[in-house]
Amino acid sequence: MAITASQVNELRKLTGVGMMDCKKALVETDGDMQKAIELLRQKGQKMAAKRADRDANEGCVLAKSTGNFGALIMVSCETDFVATNAGFVDFTNSIIDTAMAQHITTKEEVLNMDLNGAKVADAITDQIAKIGEKIELAHYEVIEAEKVYAYVHPGNRMASIVGLNKAGYDQVGHDIAMQVVAMRPVALDAESVPQEIKDQEFRVAVEKTKEELIGKAVDAALKKAGINPAHVDTEEHMASNCGKGWITEEQVNQARQIKEQVAAEKAAQLSDTLMEQEYIMEAKVKVKDFIAKADKDLKCTGFKRLELGA
DSSP: OOOOHHHHHHHHHHHOOOHHHHHHHHHHTTTOHHHHHHHHHHHHHHHHHHTTTSOOOEEEEEEEEETTEEEEEEEEESOHHHHTOHHHHHHHHHHHHHHHHTTOOSHHHHHHSEETTEEHHHHHHHHHHHHOSOOEEEEEEEEESSEEEEEEOTTSSEEEEEEESSSSOHHHHHHHHHHHHHHOOSBSSGGGSOGGGGSHHHHHHHHHHHHHHHHHHHHHHHHHTTOOGGGSSSHHHHHHHHHTTSSOHHHHHHHHHHHHHHHHHHHHHOOSBGGGSBOTTSTTOBHHHHHHHHOTTOOEEEEEEEETTO
């Protein structure tokens, strides 16, 4: 049976798969559109099996809220090129929008949810056939509260949802959602920290985050003093760069003082729980005090956070 260009184009519009693959599928199925779609899906399943052991560390992270319900999603892929593609972002948006419209609360329900006439799990398989990368629904989280706020950091690599016990505090909700993304709290407060997180794995993760934040604070202080952080990152570099005339002995001594003082000050400010963290928009003010300034009865009831690679 002769396959026409219009048939190939129709199949391409339905599946998003390349023209040549669409034509081959139509040839193999004698022009039967539904059989061709199923053949392409089977191809996607085979491709998914072959790529199952690959790393999918890129992707799209989105968060949305509607009143008292909020959702957070991560659809992962292999490359940044795919992750930033408008079609891939639209696909992720379509999943979270449909899930929220149906008030779906678990990842398993999302995978079995209908999306444009097919299960999400099958739609993901279709995307694998179309794009040629490992793609998976990595995470889906929800929060329900009197009012839920969502924040997506530019670039769709990290996002958060936050619940408050009162409505009408949009700026507070937005700011706390930003705080969660920026400061990576592990729990709402000390009482909320699970016992397993309190063990060694928790301590290692927390120390790593603290080191990163302290390092950023020290670098900022050095730059403010007119010192290149790369010139004073180790004692060996300081001695070498001083000998080359890139920095002075006075700057070396100043750098040592800044590193010690700022690191100590920043470490004292850091907390592992959201309520005890220093509020990022106002120095020396804890998050719990920032919330209380808006309303003494206002409370953050919970949060969820996702970040690629975390």
